[in-house]
Amino acid sequence: MAVSTRKPILISGAGLASLLLAQSLLRASIPFLIFERDSSFSFRAQGYRLRLSSEGLNAIESALEPEMWKRFWETCGKTGGEGFGTIDAKTGLRVPEPPDDNKNDKPKVPKETLTSRGGKIVGISRGEMRKLFASGCEPFIHWSHRVTSYELTPSGVHAVFADGSKSVEGEMLIGGEGIYSKVAKQVSQGKLKVYDTGARGIHGQAPTTAFKGLGEGVWRMVDDSNPKGRCSVITNVRSGDMDDPNVQFGWTMGAQPGVIKVPNDDGAMIGTPAAEIVKELTADWHPRLKPLFDEMDVSEAAFWKITCSTPAGVPEWPNEPRVTVIGDAAHSMTPAGGIGANTAVQDSALLGRLIAEAGGYSDGVTAAYEKQMRVYGSEAVGISYGLATVGFGISIDENSKTV
Template sequence: MAASTRKPILISGAGIASLLLAQSLHRASIPFQIFERDASVSFRGQGYRLRLSEEGLDAIESVLGPEQFQNFWDTCGKTGGSGFSAVDAITGEKASARPESPKDGNREDVIDEKPKGRTNNLASRDGKIIGISRGNMRKLFMFGCESYIQWSHHVTGYELTGSGVRAVFADGSKSVEGDMLIGGEGIHSKVAKQVSQGMLKVYDTGARGIHGQSPSTAFKGLGEGVWRIVDNSNPDRRVFLMTNVRPGEMDDPNVQFGWTMGGPPGSIKAPNDDYSIIGKPAAEIAKALTANWHASLKPLFDEMVESEAAFWKITCSTPSGVPEWQNDPRVTVIGDAAHSMTPAGGIGANTAVRDSALLGRLITEAGGYKNGVTAAYEKEMRVYGSEAVKTSYRIAHGNMGISIDENSKTV
């Protein structure tokens, strides 16, 4: 990055949205600093794979440029097939499928809008379904920006100065003065709550899930494709599992594929309602839930890497969309901090990278901080962000029976 007398753009959080924004600033030689609460990029598990839509890929390509995007593209997995295929968890039977063609679809843990024996066409480029692990995406977006990340810095708010803004950390210390602060630290963002004066809320839908990893050899019973395994044998404990089985790796026990289990409210329970547990306790619950599944599916759980298992709460922003708050020219939010979504429709990660590309372009065109940049970003983001939240909620409401409103429990 070229030397500059300008104050840096401060970014809270080092998730995919924040890091892609950093790439945009880095390419434009605009100074920035990232503050991340974790101690390192490998501090905790990176969770599921992300499936990238056409819009998501376009946003990433617009930021990275031809050469860097080619490296990103080469790292992505490409799965054939027309889309989701359903499997009966008890019988192991694969349902015959009729093609559908919705545009949205990105994450491996997408909840299918039409799951009963139908297939959704999820291909986004070259007739392939494009996916990449969250961990690999973070590392690729971090390339060249490593020295601008300050680890173990938990942002809990900010203060405006006469000519800029400072991030405030959990220990009471403050950052250098920056020209802007971008909150990208996820659903628990303190920056989001402060800048929106509490209008940005994330609701607990009551639905729960478990992420898991297993050697790719355990997936031979499924074969290549994007699979939705459904267990409706117990009406009080309905669960489903999503996974993306990529070709060419099913014979290598050193390669792991991920899967995500989910269920409506009350279907998946953790001891003492502790949904932060990871590792063996989470793995044991997944195994108990699938004890009566077909033999062809049992290797997914018998051979799972127990240390990688983790619970997750399914959350969502206000179903009515991204609210409008009084704009602050120096502070705004991106990604899950702006619009948390259920996994239904698989829209969340792609919407996040759209945020990064849009805000990065506006800051670059302005040459850094300029009054009006955050207002222009928020105006455009609210349109596609609100539509994405509404879609993810509508599908999850129909498939999982979740129901939230302004009076629901927040996280």
């Protein structure tokens, strides 16, 4: 059967998980269409870096064509140096890691594992990753199309957009549009929920020369002096670019509930308001760290809400053979441990492989995917939440506020 006569797989959202899934479909010559609410890739700040785990790298490698994988791997930064270290934000001194506590009277806090290949910490900016995953998919992306629901037909599914119009009929619909996914709410019959932890963060960037005082490594700067709660910044400093002022490194600030007050709680606000809050919070930090904030690119500063799925894990819902969800739409995570994106790409690789093996839509594909995804997805949510209870002082349950 000619590919052109087949109904496409419909994908909602053009984020990392959706685009990697599209790469799997492209590789298997299975037609697809992507619907993205933004008007272009440059619509929002994309600069912060993602740390890639062994599982994340394996998933990406399995989904991409060998030549594209080679390009991806060459684009990734590999950080060695002193590995992972914590710095006291006020003194600028490295804080010794606490010894392993084997006593049974304390809940176990998961350990963060950063190295993934060859003893190196592998990272890439979200924007670079998205650009690579989009390669070859551009003709199939429909911009400014926000999916608000779907309609099943006897032989397929339509995506329904915010203006009431509908997509062509597709074989399947995959919701990959993040924490506010309408597809997730509909397909799970409201069981998939994303909770607002109350903690907030700000992402920023600065020229690489501002990071020279830190040296190579993945660093967390912690300030416990604020009476409202802890504030910390994490960054990944790679050796290769440290002397080039035309290259920027990113950092991410996260704080306990009440420390970062976002004007009108508008998480979409970027630029000066976010930059001013960062500069105020870091005003008395050690001179070794100050250049990261004093020299920041104000236009790239952006707020974000720290959200999480229920710590109980990914819930069960009655399977719909033609509709499922991937990435943050299936399992929102805190930034603790950098686990979210690594789990999302595992979704893409798994679902892409199952669809490719079936040659497109098949009755059991989404059920098989969801069964496996719930296992590793629930484990990842648990680890992410466990790390965040310590790092961000959060506590949520089924009765907490949702987004």
